[in-house]
Amino acid sequence: MGSIHSFLINLFVIVISILFMQFWMNKRDISSRQYEYVVFVTFGFSIILCMLFPFKISEGFIFDLRFISFILACFYAHPITAAALGVLVAVIRSIHGGDGAWIPIIILPILFTLCMELRPVFNRNKMYSRIAILSFLTFLTCIAVLVCIYVIFQHPLPREFVYSFIIIHVLGMILSIYLIEFFRSQNLILTRLIRMEKVEVVSHLAASISHEIRNPLTSSRGFVQMVQESPGLQDKDKEFLNIAVQEMDRATAIIHDYLTFAKPAPDKIDTISTKETIEKAIGVIQPLANMNNVIIHSRLSTHHVEGNQSLFLQALINLLKNSIEAMPQGGEIRVTSHAESKKVHILIEDDGIGMTPLQVTRLGEPYFSTKEGKGTGLGMMVVFRVIEAMNGAIQIDSEPGIGTKINVCLPIFKTC
Ligand code: ADP
Ligand code: MG
Numbered sequence: 001m002g003s004i005h006s007f008l009i010n011l012f013v014i015v016i017s018i019l020f021m022q023f024w025m026n027k028r029d030i031s032s033r034q035y036e037y038v039v040f041v042t043f044g045f046s047i048i049l050c051m052l053f054p055f056k057i058s059e060g061f062i063f064d065l066r067f068i069s070f071i072l073a074c075f076y077a078h079p080i081t082a083a084a085l086g087v088l089v090a091v092i093r094s095i096h097g098g099d100g101a102w103i104p105i106i107i108l109p110i111l112f113t114l115c116m117e118l119r120p121v122f123n124r125n126k127m128y129s130r131i132a133i134l135s136f137l138t139f140l141t142c143i144a145v146l147v148c149i150y151v152i153f154q155h156p157l158p159r160e161f162v163y164s165f166i167i168i169h170v171l172g173m174i175l176s177i178y179l180i181e182f183f184r185s186q187n188l189i190l191t192r193l194i195r196m197e198k199v200e201v202v203s204h205l206a207a208s209i210s211h212e213i214r215n216p217l218t219s220s221r222g223f224v225q226m227v228q229e230s231p232g233l234q235d236k237d238k239e240f241l242n243i244a245v246q247e248m249d250r251a252t253a254i255i256h257d258y259l260t261f262a263k264p265a266p267d268k269i270d271t272i273s274t275k276e277t278i279e280k281a282i283g284v285i286q287p288l289a290n291m292n293n294v295i296i297h298s299r300l301s302t303h304h305v306e307g308n309q310s311l312f313l314q315a316l317i318n319l320l321k322n323s324i325e326a327m328p329q330g331g332e333i334r335v336t337s338h339a340e341s342k343k344v345h346i347l348i349e350d351d352g353i354g355m356t357p358l359q360v361t362r363l364g365e366p367y368f369s370t371k372e373g374k375g376t377g378l379g380m381m382v383v384f385r386v387i388e389a390m391n392g393a394i395q396i397d398s399e400p401g402i403g404t405k406i407n408v409c410l411p412i413f414k415t416c
Helices: 002-026 030-054 064-075 080-098 099-124 127-153 159-229 237-264 274-291 309-326 357-362 379-387
Strands: 055-058 061-063 272-273 294-299 304-309 331-340 342-349 393-399 401-411
Touching: 002 030, 002 055, 002 064, 002 159, 002 331, 030 055, 030 064, 055 159, 061 294, 061 304, 061 342, 064 127, 080 099, 099 272, 127 159, 159 237, 159 294, 159 379, 237 342, 272 274, 272 309, 274 309, 274 331, 274 342, 294 309, 304 309, 304 401, 309 331, 309 342, 309 379, 309 401, 342 357, 357 393, 379 393
Parallel strands: 294 331
Antiparallel strands: 055 061, 272 304, 331 342, 342 401, 393 401
16 A cells, blocks of 8 residues: 555655746746746656555565656756756665665666767657657666666566566656646647737738828938938938938838738749749848948758749848847858758758747747847747748757757758
8 A cells, every 4th residue: 555655645745846847938928037037946856756666575575766757858958957867866866875876886887878879869859759668768767677676686676576667667657757748738739829819810900000101201211311311411411310320221121021921922923943932032131231340151952942933032031130130249040951851941040149948939029129229029920920821830949059050841842
C-alpha cells in the first residue's frame, strides 16, 4: 500500500510541476531568464520530492521517477538549467551515499549529451513524434540504469522489478509530454485568437483610413518640397522643412504597411521566381544595409512559387529590414534557399540581438514592436499574412544575444 502511495506522490509531483510551469509560461511579462529560474526551482523540487518518496516493487529494490523531470528539462528548458538539475540529482544522491550513488554519475552525463543531440530533431517534430522520441529515450535510459544496477550490485534483478521499472517510466513520460504539449497547444490557440481579433480590427481601420490620409499627405509633401527649393531660405528653415519631409515619409511608410496588410488577398497571382525576387529584395534593402555596416550573403537556388510578386517582395524586404535593424553595430545576414520535399525553404539568418521565446510568439501581432518610437509593429504582420496567402509557413528560431533564423517555407510551383 505504501508503495502505491509513494508512486502516486511521484506522479502527482510531476503533474503539478508541469502545471506550475505552464502557468508561468502563459504569463506575458516574464523574461526568459525568470522562466528558467522557475523551471529550475519547479523541476528541482519535483526531483527532490520524487527522491524522498521512492517506491518498492520487489523486496530490496526501490526506485523513483526523478529521470522523467530531468529528461523533460533537457528538452523544454535551457541546456544550462537542465545541466544544473543533473548536478542537483547527482549531489543529492551522493549525499545519500551507497554504491547506488554511482548510477546518476554514470548515466546523467551520457543522457544529457544524448538529449542535446536529439533536441533539434525533437523541436522540429509535432506532438506524437515528440512522444515517440522521448518514450524511446526513456526506455533506453531505463535499460542503462538497470544494467548499471546489475553491474554495481552483482545481483540478479527480479523480473517484475525490470518490467515495472520500464513500464512505469515510459508511461509516466508519455503522460508528462502529453500534458505539456496539450497545454502548449491550448496556449498557442489562445494567442492566435487574440492576434486574429486584433488583426481584424486593424484591417478594418486600415482600409477605411489609409486611403484618406495618403492623398493629402502626398500633396503636402510636394508643397513642402517646393518651399524647400525656394531661394533665400535660412539653413535652420531648410532643416525644419527637411524634418517635416522625413516625418511625412515615415507616415507614408506606416500607411504603406497598413495598405499591404489591408489587401492581403493577392488580386494578381503570378509565377514567382524565388531567386529573382530575393535578389530584388536584397537590391532594394542594400542601401540600408550599407548604412548599417551589414553585409548580405546569398546562396540561392532557382525555384518557382505562386503568389503576388509585389506582396512577396514586400514580405522579404520586411524580413531583411528586421534583420538589419537587429544588428545596430553591423554584421552579416545569410540568405539561402533550397528545395526539400516539394517545398522551397528560404532561410534568413542574422547574428543580431535575437528574441526571447515570448517575443517570438508575439511576432505578427499588430503593433508589437520593441523599437520604441521607431517601429510600426506591422512588418511581421504583413509577412505572416502574405506567406499564409501563398499557402506557406514560417518557422522562427531565435536566441537573445545570438541571432535569429527565419525559415519561410513555400510550396514549389515549378522547378527549372
Ligand atoms: P517593427 O520592425 O516595426 O518593430 P515588425 O513587425 O517588423 O515591427 O517586428 C516586430 C518586432 O519583432 C520587432 O520590433 C523586433 O523586436 C522583433 N524582430 C523581428 N525580426 C527580428 C530579428 N530578425 N531579430 C530580432 N528581433 C526581431
Ligand atoms: Mg520591421
